[in-house]
């Protein structure tokens with residue numbers, strides 16, 4: 597197949613969840629779209645691979661809760677279009693000290709915006725989860741019913757398949773090394789390291805942890821998006837308790853606020869194993885990763901031993917997986933026009949700061965609106981502006 601020199605309405609660079617959802621949304625609107633990926637499709641060197649991602653409506657910021665609600669609808673819509681499931685519903689459970697600032701913000705958001713939730717003391721938590729969670733007496737828990745687990749690799753594959761069905765062209769092993777405005781006819785030239793060249797009326801950049809490097813190369817702008825290398829740990833559930841920690845048994849996704857911030861998902865793909873990991877990681881260059889596991893602190897093993905009433909083997913994880921976050925200083929996303937010589941012809945979506953996957957379908961919709969119409973209807977995008985870092989290097993100030 598030869599597409600070099602061919603013209604497209606939109607060229608999307610980077611085929612993780614954000615690029616795949618964007619290509620699908622653009623193709624769905626009848627536009628000719630090309631999706632380019634530097635590695636093999638569905639590779640494991642970015643951020644969108646693995647067993648599970650949490651979807652939760654419980655956020656400190658209301659603008660994310662509303663995006664999740666819309667995204668959940670779009671996940672289900674895509675599932676019915678493709679005919680298989682990637683999204684498995686289960687509640688979300690938060691635990692921590694009642695005076696934890698972030699925990700308080702989540703509760704306030706749920707209370708102020710009528711997001712169904714239930715606050716429990718340590719005894720009620722034990723009862724609600726039939727003894728599977730055990731909290732210290734001075735901790736509280738909060739359960740929200742809108743939540744679940746998404747299978748990431750399968751989900752990316754689903755959106756790529758749907759995009760192809762709508763007429764999108766997908767090419768992998770295409771590392772984009774340059775984009776430039778076309779003086780004569782307008783639009784953008786997209787050039788790859790293997791010498792291919794494509795023309796797009798518009799362009800979308802969804803290159804994940806490579807965003808800072810990419811934007812520096814193509815437009816000499818310094819974006820404060822820091823790639824972090826992080827490690828996922830899977831732990832063995834002790835004999836006889838395996839079923840209790842599965843999605844089918846109503847075991848929730850969970851997040852423990854405080855130090856360390858621990859999160860996890862129910863047992864899903866790997867029978868008898870449960871994912872429990874620490875939020876955060878170590879700064880890295882996405883092209884020179886060490887693949888070395890994040891240091892496992894004793895506070896994590898102690899947390900596992902205590903919180904699950906000894907039903908998880910906390911000696912050591914059974915296996916680990918490496919992944920990357922793309923952190924902004926305020927942990928808010930960047931979804932905006934690149935500006936400069938590209939004006940409104942190039943949209944970038946990145947800096948998803950370790951919490952973007954669940955939003956993929958909604959981000960795809962917003963990106964399609966921005967790149968095709970110049971505006972995203974019904975969404976407040978001021979939190980995601982690129983220029984916020986010029987006004988304040990720390991971005992959106994949060995309490």
Ligand SMILES: Cc1cc2nc3c(=O)[nH]c(=O)nc-3n(C[C@H](O)[C@H](O)[C@H](O)COP(=O)(O)OP(=O)(O)OC[C@H]3O[C@@H](n4cnc5c(N)ncnc54)[C@H](O)[C@@H]3O)c2cc1C
Nearest residue numbers: 610612613614634642643644650772804919948952953954
């Ligand atoms: C361990 C871990 C746990 C997480 N847990 C959750 C969770 O529970 N819930 C949640 O919502 N989110 C979670 N996230 C975050 C979520 O996974 C990410 O926000 C999301 O996957 C980012 O997707 P992306 O498409 O921006 O990046 P990526 O998936 O990395 O995709 C970017 C793509 O661009 C390609 N690319 C880069 N440069 C070029 C180039 N020059 N030319 C062509 N292609 C290029 C890359 O190869 C890559 O495939 C987690 C992330 C990690 C690492």
